[in-house]
Amino acid sequence: MTVGTEWTQADVAALLREPTDGDDKYSRGVVGLRTGSARYPGAAVLGVEAAWRAGAGMVRYLGPACDLVLHRRPETVTVDGRVQAWVIGSGMDAAHRSAEETSALEAVLAGQVPVVVDAGALDLVGRAPVPRVLTPHDREHAALRARLGLPERTDRAEAARDTAAHLGVVVLLKGATTIITAPDGMQRTVTTGVPWLSTAGTGDVLAGILGALLAAGGDPFASAASAAWLHGRAGAAASAAHGGGPLVALDVAEAAASVIGGVLAFRRR
Template sequence: MRTAYCVETVRAAEAELMARLPGGALMHRAAAGLAAACAGLLGRVYGARVVVLAGSGDNGGDALYAGARLARRGAGVAAVLLAPDRAHPGGLADLLASGGRVADDPFEALAAADLVLDGITGIGGKGGLRADAVPLARAARGSNAVVVAVDLPSGTEADTGEVRGEALRADATVTFGAYKPGLLVDPAHDHAGPVRLVPIGLEEHLPSVPDLEALQHGDVARLLPHPAAESDKYRRGVVGVVAGSARYPGAAVLAVAGALRGGAGAVRYVGPGADAVIARFPESLVQGGPPSKAGRVQAWAVGPGLGEDAEGAVRDVLASDVPVLVDADGLRLLDPQTVRTRAAPTLLTPHAGEAAALLGVSREEVESARLASVRELAARFGATVLLKGSTTLVAAPGDAAPVRANPMGTPWLATAGSGDVLSGLTGSLLAAGLDARDAGSVGAYLHGLAARLAAARGGTPITAQEVADALPSACRDVRNIRDVVPGVS
């Protein structure tokens, strides 16, 4: 599990640790890890040209100390000081004593650089780059250098992932002690590149519950339903799927395809697409409707492709006493009070446009503040919310559980019908017994992994049906971790 903590929490942990260490020890730990990461990216340090963009904060100090370490290994290191009178004195002195220099012409140095260290702003930065830093950031990005962000890319916001103004887009980020939420959430995540975490001893000083977390293979392996010797199709769970219409019959087929791969023992389909569903998946149980007359289910997935037929079906499903996933056309008809008063869990799975409509804001506002948006939706509806998009986020109502970010997303999922597959898959996980937060997190993870496997296997672009077809491979890939990770069974 990757865990991320907000700036206030990280700073409190750093203060506790620094009280036990000699002065400057924590910064030297960070600088050592940063320099090692840069050396790995350079391959050959001796003779490499390195530029340190150093602001006035601790990140500037980290960058200067790392630059000094690279200079001692034979790199030519030039510092560009954005606030010369407030540059970190110890870091600057170490750099100069190690053979580094202050650049006479920042733009000439950047044009010739092999690697640029972005230490312009720290984790407390807000509102994008200042005007004087923008030309330097553009010059760094326009060079042939590898740009390495120190802790997080300058101009991005650590707690929210927002980018409110111009920001430096890094090729890689080296962060210290703990991930920050912005490194896992777009749009800041998209500016970070691959992220390397350097341990500096904060672990025992951080709280047990993070602000944000991201599942990894081992976590998904532990959560995936696994049939026992005494299991039958009903004990494994039956998921009801209400999807499709005369206009969108494919939504029914794709939602059922996802549901059949999700771990439940049986799929009960309700809707006008019964003939298409049976033709493609004869193992499905079909019913014309209404959902409440279809027979016993352990969870419902409702909404994909329902079109104008959605209102009655959604009302009927929400009146049930089992978990319900609501997607697509079903989301248009939601009343917060109806959802909040349900006795059983509800999982909403909007994309940014649907989330914007539910919140009464623009799509751009949701996409620029994804973390705030998913939290607000969960609070407003008293439901778990899976906000789809470039970073899929899953938030439960209340503050007890951290938001989850899905690390397996891929742009190839931006294809018609992929959300229908996700709805069926996640609904099946609900029926198999996972709670709404786990079902949403595992469903998004497997969905993204399946898309990656489909793209690698068959080439790109991929279709939603190919994503569904790759779900068994994704489950097998995750379950294989049981053989290599102690404690996963």
Template sequence: MRRWTATDAAGSLRAPTSHDDKYTRGVVGIRTGSPSFKGAAVLGVEAAWRTGVGMVRYVGPAGAEVLARRPETVLSEGRVNAWVIGSGTDPAHRDDAETALLREILAGTVPVVVDAGALDLVDHPAAPVVITPHAGEFGRLRSRLGMPPVDPDADLAERDDAALETAEALGAAVLLKGARTVSAAPGGFIAVVADATPWLATAGTGDVLAGAIGALAAGARDLTSAAEWGPVAATGAWLHGRAANVAAGRYGLAGGPITALDVADALPAAVGEVIAAAPA
């Protein structure tokens, strides 16, 4: 087990150079949100921009809301270097056409961050995939796979083993969210991120996390298998937690209440800290 640090995170984050343009910095496609949860799309798009991607393409029902917050966002479809899907959606309300489009993404070659309402579609996908379940979603996923549940009071080693076992069974990396977030990938990679403030436990922060990870994947340009997702997902979780600490720390040594947008707004500070920690 490896405790992920800013120095570790530096390996998955590239600062732009004078030779870069918006395309070489990466384009992330975000297919999230629903009529009932348009805010999830706004939060994911905001986080992707704040993490430092070159372009965000948004495809979904919240285009007007996304543009009101982030007018830089492109609403037309086109080539992307990574996808984020599922945030703010419910499979019970997903129509056949949307299911087919999501399955097409999962059958491709572009890396995919799969959150919330798209988790039910993941089973040995062709694309390099990371899933981002919280404890409840993780339990339902294991049940679908015929695996025993993980007791809420299970010790840390059992939880870690379950994350890695699930990654191997799915053929996808697993970022098991919680106060102690675990990144596990097929092939044996496992790391933990456990330094975030408890103020992070609030609605919408998972949507921010998904957008941040998608931005990292789009910028990486070299994710060709699920096994390579482990460090990138761990870095996304580290940035997310550090941004929450920065946001909460504005209200004193003990921290203070923050919202998901506060976390997204603090992502540039977390990114800057990682860039500064990169080995010379």
């Protein structure tokens, strides 16, 4: 597997936008989420929490888990309106998705703002001029490639480069080593984090962090790599808070704010 260099804290610091006295909730970025389902409602809570913790000026949630989301994060807006980036598919299963929800996801994908496409919306992806970041793990990536008629590849970096070029998207291929690939073939890796991150819900947290960075105006490739780096460091911080032991996904979302604060402090030195 031949890939590009490791994404660093300095790279993340160059992307992050710190609010000023002249900012408001709209200029800081509004991220919309169509996530969660009756089968997996918690994914909505995790993604929304992560988007808030990653600095979104406003989070809109449209989906079936409004009560849970508002119980955890009452500042969340649950009516449709202006957004600067979308997160879709987390906590969804294409095999159990209603026709109404499919239509809503397709409308998001046909829009004019960047979209993070996770899990249960990957089957709807095709080529489009709107910036998209796909966030599959290896099994989801293999299923996506099969649907697209792309050949099987054992080399993860080569497969990610092939998919990114074919669809004209950024691919964030999750794993112990996460590979971020641009449509032109540029690649970076992220290996920060701890093995405890391989637990349910942490991918939903990553999608929420990424949505917030995109809504703030971040370049899709740099936002994807930075989100993976922040997610990994937040996982390490969450584990350290428990003596180096297990973490749960909500711990990771909560730790993201402190990790971002640390990066901003690094930038000021």
